[in-house]
Each structure stands twice: as C-alpha cells, then as structure tokens.
Amino acid sequence: MENKGLNTTEYIKLIKESPEKKKGYIFAGVTVFVSILLIIFAIRPTIVTITQINSSIKEKNRLNTALEAKISTLSALDKQYEEIGTQLGDLELIYPSNGNFSLLLANIESVLSRNSFSLVGVDFDKYSDKNVTFTPKVLVPWTMMIVAKGSTSNLVNLLKSLEALPMYPVVESFSYSDQKDSSGLTSFSISMRIYKIDNNNFYK
Amino acid sequence: MFNSKKQPQSIDFLQPVYSPTDIWANAYIWLTNVGKYMLIIVEIVVLGVFFSRFILDKQNNDLTEDVNGKVTLLSNESWQKNASLYENYQYLLNDIGTIREKQEINSVKISELVSGIPSSLHLSTFGYSVNKVSLRLTSNSLDAIKDYESSLKNNPNYSDVSFNINKDSSEIVVNVNFSIVVD
Numbered sequence: 001m002e003n004k005g006l007n008t009t010e011y012i013k014l015i016k017e018s019p020e021k022k023k024g025y026i027f028a029g030v031t032v033f034v035s036i037l038l039i040i041f042a043i044r045p046t047i048v049t050i051t052q053i054n055s056s057i058k059e060k061n062r063l064n065t066a067l068e069a070k071i072s073t074l075s076a077l078d079k080q081y082e083e084i085g086t087q088l089g090d091l092e093l094i095y096p097s098n099g100n101f102s103l104l105l106a107n108i109e110s111v112l113s114r115n116s117f118s119l120v121g122v123d124f125d126k127y128s129d130k131n132v133t134f135t136p137k138v139l140v141p142w143t144m145m146i147v148a149k150g151s152t153s154n155l156v157n158l159l160k161s162l163e164a165l166p167m168y169p170v171v172e173s174f175s176y177s178d179q180k181d182s183s184g185l186t187s188f189s190i191s192m193r194i195y196k197i198d199n200n201n202f203y204k
Numbered sequence: 205m206f207n208s209k210k211q212p213q214s215i216d217f218l219q220p221v222y223s224p225t226d227i228w229a230n231a232y233i234w235l236t237n238v239g240k241y242m243l244i245i246v247e248i249v250v251l252g253v254f255f256s257r258f259i260l261d262k263q264n265n266d267l268t269e270d271v272n273g274k275v276t277l278l279s280n281e282s283w284q285k286n287a288s289l290y291e292n293y294q295y296l297l298n299d300i301g302t303i304r305e306k307q308e309i310n311s312v313k314i315s316e317l318v319s320g321i322p323s324s325l326h327l328s329t330f331g332y333s334v335n336k337v338s339l340r341l342t343s344n345s346l347d348a349i350k351d352y353e354s355s356l357k358n359n360p361n362y363s364d365v366s367f368n369i370n371k372d373s374s375e376i377v378v379n380v381n382f383s384i385v386v387d
Contacts, residue, residue, distance in 0.1 A: 028235040060267040067274035159311035173333035
C-alpha cells in the first residue's frame with residue numbers, strides 16, 4: 001500500500017531490479033563456479049583414483065587367483081607324490097642325473113646273457129649325431145657303445161630287447177662280420193642312443 | 205523456454221518482465237529449474253564416489269594382504285623345493301612320453317632287412333648306421349643276386365641302392381649299399 005505513490009515506470013523498474021532476482025543471479029554464478037571447481041578438483045581426480053584402484057583390484061584378483069591355483073595344485077601334487085613318490089624315485093635309476101648308469105648296465109648284461117651274448121666292453125660318450133628330430137626339455141641324448149660276442153641268429157632279438165629297455169634307447173648303428181673267434185662266436189659292435197639328465201640336483 | 209508457466213508476469217501484460225528473447229532471463233530460469241538438479245546430481249555423484257572409495261580401498265587392502273600372505277607361503281623353502289621337484293618330474297614325464305612316441309625303433313627295420321635277404325645269399329658283413337645300410341654278401345648264384353637287387357630297387361622303402369659284384373675264383377662277392385627312406 002506504501003507503493004501506491006509510485007508510477008508505472010518505477011514500479012516496473014523495482015520489479016526488474018528486485019533483490020530476489022539479483023540473489024538468483026549471484027546464486028547461479030556461485031553454483032556454476034562451485035560446480036566447475038567440484039568437477040576439476042573433486043570428481044575428476046576421484047574418478048581417476050577410482051579407476052586406478054579398480055585396475056589394481058583386477059590385477060590383484062588375477063594374481064590372487066593364480067596364486068590360489070598354484071597353492072591348490074601344489075597341495076594336490078603333494079598328495080599324489082605321497083602316493084607314487086617311490087615309483088617316481090625309480091626314474092632316477094632309469095634316467096640318472098649324475099651319470100650313474102648302473103641299472104642300464106645291469107639290464108644290458110641281463111639282456112645279453114638272455115640272448116646268448118657275452119659283453120666284451122662298454123663305452124659312453126657324448127652324443128654327436130643330429131638324429132634327434134624332437135627336442136626333449138630335460139633329457140640329454142648320450143651315446144653308449146657295446147661290444148658283444150654271440151651268434152648272428154640271435155642278433156635281431158638282441159636288438160629288439162635292447163630297444164625295449166625302460167630307458168627307450170635306440171640302436172643307432174651296429175656292425176658285424178662273419179669272422180668268428182675260437183669259440184665260434186661273432187663280435188658285434190652296437191651303438192645306442194641313451195638318455196641322461198644334466199642336472200645333479202634334478203631329483204632333489 | 206523451460207517451465208514458462210512459472211515466469212513472473214509484468215503488471216503491464218503487453219510488456220512482460222522476461223521477454224522470451226532475453227538470454228540472461230532464460231539462463232536464469234534454466235539454472236533455477238534444471239541447473240540446480242544437475243548440481244544436486246553432481247554432488248550425489250561426488251559423494252557416491254567419495255564413499256565408494258572406502259569400500260574399494262578396503263577391498264584393495266584385503267586383496268593386498270591375501271596376495272602377500274600367499275606369496276609368503278609360496279616363498280617358503282619347502283614349498284619352493286617341492287614346486288621345483290614337481291616341475292622337474294613334469295618335464296621328465298613329458299620327455300619320456302615324447303621319446304616313447306616320436307623316436308623310431310630301428311630294430312624293426314633291421315629285422316626286416318635281415319629277413320629280406322634270401323637264403324641263397326650268405327651275409328658275411330652287416331653295417332647299419334642311421335638309415336644307411338651296407339652289406340657284404342657271398343653266393344654261388346648270380347640269379348639270386350640279380351633277384352635280390354631287383355627286389356631292393358623295387359622296394360619304395362629303400363633308395364640309392366648300389367650293387368658292386370665281384371667274381372672270385374670260388375664264389376661271387378657282392379657289396380650292397382642303400383639308404384632306408386624315412387617317412
């Protein structure tokens with residue numbers, strides 16, 4: 001009622017420049033400014049950090065799963081080793097890691113006598129040929145030369161018996177001639193590829 | 205533009221306070237009606253992200269502890285020794301499987317060779333070395349030698365067959381060399 005004296009122009013001016021409207025503009029300006037500050041200094045770094053933490057969590061989850069799998073595999077292997085450890089230990093005799101071919105020699109002597117052959121000499125040497133078409137990871141080819149005396153009629157059986165030994169040796173070369181000694185026996189020279197392991201701590 | 209029904213009106217209806225072409229007025233209306241909700245959403249997002257860090261950090265720390273615990277367990281000397289032993293056995297068993305399946309057994313080839321020599325030929329020397337065969341045969345029958353030569357040359361499992369025939373006073377001596385074809 002106090003404004004009754006105001007003319008229309010003043011009244012419109014009062015409404016147009018009302019304090020409420022000014023407050024509104026100030027509020028809008030402040031909120032825009034604050035929201036920009038929030039985006040730059042709060043949201044962006046937080047989201048960057050969250051992304052980094054997320055990728056770190058993913059990586060750790062993957063690692064954790066892999067470690068869990070390794071632990072469970074090792075536990076399972078522990079159990080299996082308890083059951084078949086003795087049998088696995090026999091592998092050391094078949095594929096020695098210290099160059100001790102005592103089991104092979106014992107087997108060869110037995111195979112030779114079973115086929116009516118007698119052992120004259122044995123020699124071991126590095127494997128120099130390149131006849132191995134596959135690449136074993138731990139087994140190293142080695143050469144074993146055997147000189148034996150016997151009958152030619154038993155030769156094929158002898159070679160088959162030699163290649164049937166548990167080490168899976170292979171007859172690489174052999175030779176003989178029909179010259180016989182005083183006992184009527186022929187001398188044979190057999191070269192075999194055998195395998196050993198070049199790591200003394202392999203079974204430890 | 206937005207929510208125009210709520211626009212304050214001038215007393216003079218022919219001259220409104222906020223004309224539709226006034227950019228600032230529109231911006232003001234937009235800010236007070238839409239912008240504030242956007243700001244509220246932004247603030248909610250900020251708060252949400254802020255609080256989610258508590259959860260993620262906890263998860264990350266728990267995982268770090270788990271991983272460290274497992275690494276410590278696996279670093280144990282006994283575990284490492286066992287792991288190395290089992291790995292060696294695994295490689296060895298794989299190798300055994302490989303040599304059992306992939307390597308060629310020569311005794312079978314030699315058996316076939318020996319059994320392929322006719323009884324009319326006497327084998328005096330035999331040499332075998334990595335699929336190379338050399339034989340020294342003696343015989344009284346040239347026909348038997350010729351038959352053996354043709355049988356070797358016609359056998360697809362053998363190649364580079366060479367016969368060297370010498371006639372001695374009493375018998376025929378033949379030196380035979382050939383290779384075994386590898387599949």
